[in-house]
Amino acid sequence: MKTHVFDAVIVGAGGAGLMAALYASRGANVAVVSKLYPTRSHTGTAQGGIGAALGNLEEDRWEWHAYDTVKGSDYLADQDAVDVLCKEAIETVIELEHMGLPFDRLPNGRISQRRFGGHTNNETGKPVMRACHAADRTGHMILQTLYQQCIKNRVNFFDEFHVVDLLRAGDAVRGIIAYEIATGELHVFHSKAVLFATGGWGRCWDVTSNAHSLTGDGTAICLRNGVPLQDMEFFQFHPTGIYKLGILITEGVRGEGGILLNGKGERFMEKYAPTIKDLASRDVVSRAIFLEIQAGRGINGQNYVHLDVTPETVNKYLAEAGETRRVDRAYIESKLPDIADFARTYLGVDPVEEPMPIQPTAHYAMGGIPTDLDGRVILGAQKQVLNGLYAAGECACVSVHGANRLGTNSLVDLVVFGRRAGRHIAEYCQGADQGRLATGTGDAVYGDLERIRNGSGGVKPYTLRRRMQQTMTDNVGVFRTEATMSKAVEDLRELRHDYQTKLQIDDKGKTYNTDLLEAWELGCLLELAEVTAVAACARQESRGGHAREDFPERDDERYLMHSLAAPDGRGGYTLEYKPVVMGRYEPKKRVY
Amino acid sequence: MQAKLRIRRFNPETDKKPWWGEYTLDEVLRTDTVLDLLHRVKWEQDGTLTLRRSCAHGVCGSDAMRINGANALACKTLVKELGVKNDVVKIQVEPILGLTVEKDLLVDMEPFFDHYRSVMPYFVTDTPVPADGRERLQSPEDRARFDDTTKCILCAACTTSCPSFWADGRYVGPAAIVQAHRFIFDSRDEAAGERLDVLADTFGVWRCRTIFNCTNACPREIKVTEAIAEVKMAITSGRV
Numbered sequence: 001m002k003t004h005v006f007d008a009v010i011v012g013a014g015g016a017g018l019m020a021a022l023y024a025s026r027g028a029n030v031a032v033v034s035k036l037y038p039t040r041s042h043t044g045t046a047q048g049g050i051g052a053a054l055g056n057l058e059e060d061r062w063e064w065h066a067y068d069t070v071k072g073s074d075y076l077a078d079q080d081a082v083d084v085l086c087k088e089a090i091e092t093v094i095e096l097e098h099m100g101l102p103f104d105r106l107p108n109g110r111i112s113q114r115r116f117g118g119h120t121n122n123e124t125g126k127p128v129m130r131a132c133h134a135a136d137r138t139g140h141m142i143l144q145t146l147y148q149q150c151i152k153n154r155v156n157f158f159d160e161f162h163v164v165d166l167l168r169a170g171d172a173v174r175g176i177i178a179y180e181i182a183t184g185e186l187h188v189f190h191s192k193a194v195l196f197a198t199g200g201w202g203r204c205w206d207v208t209s210n211a212h213s214l215t216g217d218g219t220a221i222c223l224r225n226g227v228p229l230q231d232m233e234f235f236q237f238h239p240t241g242i243y244k245l246g247i248l249i250t251e252g253v254r255g256e257g258g259i260l261l262n263g264k265g266e267r268f269m270e271k272y273a274p275t276i277k278d279l280a281s282r283d284v285v286s287r288a289i290f291l292e293i294q295a296g297r298g299i300n301g302q303n304y305v306h307l308d309v310t311p312e313t314v315n316k317y318l319a320e321a322g323e324t325r326r327v328d329r330a331y332i333e334s335k336l337p338d339i340a341d342f343a344r345t346y347l348g349v350d351p352v353e354e355p356m357p358i359q360p361t362a363h364y365a366m367g368g369i370p371t372d373l374d375g376r377v378i379l380g381a382q383k384q385v386l387n388g389l390y391a392a393g394e395c396a397c398v399s400v401h402g403a404n405r406l407g408t409n410s411l412v413d414l415v416v417f418g419r420r421a422g423r424h425i426a427e428y429c430q431g432a433d434q435g436r437l438a439t440g441t442g443d444a445v446y447g448d449l450e451r452i453r454n455g456s457g458g459v460k461p462y463t464l465r466r467r468m469q470q471t472m473t474d475n476v477g478v479f480r481t482e483a484t485m486s487k488a489v490e491d492l493r494e495l496r497h498d499y500q501t502k503l504q505i506d507d508k509g510k511t512y513n514t515d516l517l518e519a520w521e522l523g524c525l526l527e528l529a530e531v532t533a534v535a536a537c538a539r540q541e542s543r544g545g546h547a548r549e550d551f552p553e554r555d556d557e558r559y560l561m562h563s564l565a566a567p568d569g570r571g572g573y574t575l576e577y578k579p580v581v582m583g584r585y586e587p588k589k590r591v592y
Numbered sequence: 593m594q595a596k597l598r599i600r601r602f603n604p605e606t607d608k609k610p611w612w613g614e615y616t617l618d619e620v621l622r623t624d625t626v627l628d629l630l631h632r633v634k635w636e637q638d639g640t641l642t643l644r645r646s647c648a649h650g651v652c653g654s655d656a657m658r659i660n661g662a663n664a665l666a667c668k669t670l671v672k673e674l675g676v677k678n679d680v681v682k683i684q685v686e687p688i689l690g691l692t693v694e695k696d697l698l699v700d701m702e703p704f705f706d707h708y709r710s711v712m713p714y715f716v717t718d719t720p721v722p723a724d725g726r727e728r729l730q731s732p733e734d735r736a737r738f739d740d741t742t743k744c745i746l747c748a749a750c751t752t753s754c755p756s757f758w759a760d761g762r763y764v765g766p767a768a769i770v771q772a773h774r775f776i777f778d779s780r781d782e783a784a785g786e787r788l789d790v791l792a793d794t795f796g797v798w799r800c801r802t803i804f805n806c807t808n809a810c811p812r813e814i815k816v817t818e819a820i821a822e823v824k825m826a827i828t829s830g831r832v
Contacts, residue, residue, distance in 0.1 A: 037701065039746050040644075040652040097727040100715025100780065102735060102742050109729030134742070140651065141742065148714035182694065211647040247649045341813075342649060345668060346623070462635035506639030509605045512695045515639035 007429035008193040013038035015414035016393025017197035018146035023422025028429035035162040046139020048252030049131025051408035052089035073402025074544035079583025115255035184510030195390040205362035206469040209248035220524035228566035231367035233536035239285035241361025258309035273592035280592035306355035375421025381578040403544020457502030485537040627666040643697040653747030663809040688752035711772040716783035734779040750806035766806035
């Protein structure tokens, strides 16, 4: 095994990883290790905008952004973290502009902003223009800009190195093990600090907006190395995925005036969110769509509704709302070019002429690796810091999203907490000891990989993956009950057993063995799916993205708490809970 | 419907030279993408089939390949576009040309990214940030000047469709020029001159013979040839 020595290793090269790399590199020798070329990272698919109370078009305050975030989280977010998020959002967005990010501009030359779900003027309750955007490819521009800056600043990249294990020595870390995809060799990255920025695990579900590569590797590796995972029951279903495909259609469509319509042509969100209607929080809108479909009011009685951004419809409702603004084809094309392209390519629908068929799609992990405000990983209800281990971005849980993330806040999270973690890593590495590697480093994971390579049980990874995705979609979706979630846990136990005993892959080689790596990734997904189902089953209330038919109300007495899931030593998972950090905002009923 | 796929295969560990693998898939939909079909081959029939892919909706730029003779993203090419006849679609898939094949549809991207890095693909300015701590100002018109080239996802479909690049891999290629264009025409940037010097060199823009393959290949519909022409104009006129 080849050994590389660095101060810090950053795993994952999306927005959080690259932002952390830029800052950590200022004071430490850093390697960025990613299974993808950095520009392939999923940050690049984020569309509609990054929220920051710049107030470029109308009055706005970071405190309003903070309240919206806490309300959106169904009061499960830690309010100290939310304050940091929303306050630092402003300077971080400005910093991105200073790095050259090509935001859309207003006539006065300032950054353009648009409306987005759940973002309001707290005094009027009306939607506020807070989402800073570069057309509908804001994430693409963030990813490109950060990668460009990393090139400029000569950050070290190890592209297409797939991280497969963490090296932990008691209360500190010693680095990671990575599999070089081109050669099949394992490499040791011996470091004082490790940051996981490996993104989400939407591939646990059948219909998802997530890339094939979003398999929760870093999160699963942490779980295997003694880090209890936080709030795993909260996974966001984005209301507007392309029917059957799950490809995301940004909330920015509704921010620009798009309307959701059921099979009867009714603007049904008026019933569910009388004040901000189609711009309610994502969990609220996804449930509304589900209920409309369940009541037979899908389009032609099918499992989808329409998202209508044709100028005719948009202008009708703008007029109805007493707004003077009107849109035309050119405006929609300029503000939503990629959406128009997706709809034309994958649906054969021109969104300027016809409505788009949409359904909720598995989108974002609110839970994950628990961290403090500097991205340091904290263990258990006592919040003990694990020295040198960091996490940021979707894989982490600070927690700023609580039970439901507001649109745009994922991008804010990446850059704000990626930056804080990067700064802290630079500082930590100055004083920390490199430590020694234990003998036999990497042997365990080598054994795991060889077991997969040599498995002869006759079951292809694809078969198991499809069964997992089916049970998660059927049983741990927008609405859940004790019965469905127990069924999922049972199915997942069986699948994990089959994974251990029956797996067989075709490719036994060393060179670019993606068959082997997909099978390894499936192991991560199976564990995270089961943790999700177990944590969901234990939470007997409905909150944010976790909606139970058998416990339809939020229960602050029992569950205004973060869950922490860890292996129980018998092949399953056990839960404990820790309090939410409260602040200015007391829990109240959530009405939009 | 049925799909008959002919896929260029090569495994350096077992094959002396590339060969064609033939695969038949049933129950194919007109709306399936070529990536869907390649996944079905890999997952259901032969796990050794190797390709890069990630987002599966034309944004990450991983899966550029040569499909029925033309460069495209596998995830953005639908069966219905490939000439369905008598309920059968025939699809030939090869790796993009001009870069070394590492295995099956997967090529060595390092020379491509080397060219990318050679054009200073990052924002450069010595002007201090505004004293009020806010964003630099830019008019919508100035922003619009380089909008098209900000869409580039570095998939290499353009560069590997270019006969000039096939002829000599030292040519920086359309993608690198597109990336340079994005900064050269950004009113906030101050390194246009240095980039134009790089691109005026032997392996810069003058290797472009205006063949338009790049423009046809671009899955983001960037007007690549036009962007290259604007860079040529800037070099000859000395004005951006």
